[in-house]
Amino acid sequence: MHKSRHQFSAIKKEGLYDAIYKRRDVREFLPDPVPKDVLARVLNAAHHAGSVGFMQPWNFIIIQDEKIKEGVYQNFLSANQQAAQRFSGDKGDLYNSLKLEGILESPINICVTCDSSRLGPHVLGKDTIPETDVFSTCCAIQNLWLAARVEGLGVGWVSILNVNQLKEGLQIPKHIIPVAYLCMGYPQEFLDRPMLEKTGWAKRIPVEELIFTDLWGNKPERD
């Protein structure tokens, strides 16, 4: 049998690649609710990421309570006030003009956490690189993001938050790591390029510049 007998049909490949290329970090949402069956599909997709030692270290806190969202929003505001001070001049003006979250507008917020204690003290594949549980959780988040995209849902990752305050607000136990705080809902639009690229905040790096051969720094021959 042919080596690539497991490849997908052209249209199904396109489904995956379109999800990857049309996914955006969304910050502007419509108020429309997310149907339960759609949310279930997106969470189940996240849950089917691979994980070190089949540990499945993630949990998903689905936040819809307005008071809790308001607390997270206040957390963002104060963290962002500090973060904004890192940028001055034109960059500072641009920073302040950017909308960096959609906590209150989005119908659903999701905190994705990592429980390093799941499966006990020794997990296959994790002893030498303990952070692999968090890495697995991030793979689950990417699955969630892509599944949301094919469902027509936007997701935005809010990382301008004080983590201890977030844990307190969501009553997350000490040993649990909140890896991502996500806003999810139907978006006003999906931009054709990332917002930070469109606004000139940073440039897309040509992928060839990021590829090495055999050793760090070794450039491949061009072709």
Next chain:
Amino acid sequence: MHKSRHQFSAIKKEGLYDAIYKRRDVREFLPDPVPKDVLARVLNAAHHAGSVGFMQPWNFIIIQDEKIKEGVYQNFLSANQQAAQRFSGDKGDLYNSLKLEGILESPINICVTCDSSRLGPHVLGKDTIPETDVFSTCCAIQNLWLAARVEGLGVGWVSILNVNQLKEGLQIPKHIIPVAYLCMGYPQEFLDRPMLEKTGWAKRIPVEELIFTDLWGNKPERD
């Protein structure tokens, strides 16, 4: 316009969901080479993950040199000897029966790294949670894994490695984090379920058990 106007067609959704559900951590490979255009598509998919502050902190070291692969394999062997000691009795026997890497058999190994210094000392969204650059790199890895799957390629993540030794072997600078060491090639097969589930190493957790409402520990009403 309808709120979900951005959703994909049924068959394109299926492309994404099939990639997610049929992706496996592959350790048994055919020797067939990976065509350059296929590799390019997979790496470009990785490069189009979102990243904190549009930082694109990743690099991809494509390893095909047999001597370098042999060095990584020796690294695995010694790390695995130590790791195996964590499990005894039946669990130890099972551990020792598992094939946990495909470093030498796979035609391509890929080390995916994270450069925390990219874009300078202050990156939008990263100041409050510095690890977000590594999180972004993991999202890129999941894109790579899913793109490989639709191309009929298997990917296996080897985490049983001494990181310092790996950095030395690949001449990775001190400030660069090797996030994942991946083996890639056409697989002997894609298992219908994860190998660690099939062999009874660990069980799939029902996804409902992982979902909370508003606060940690709050179980949603069932429906």
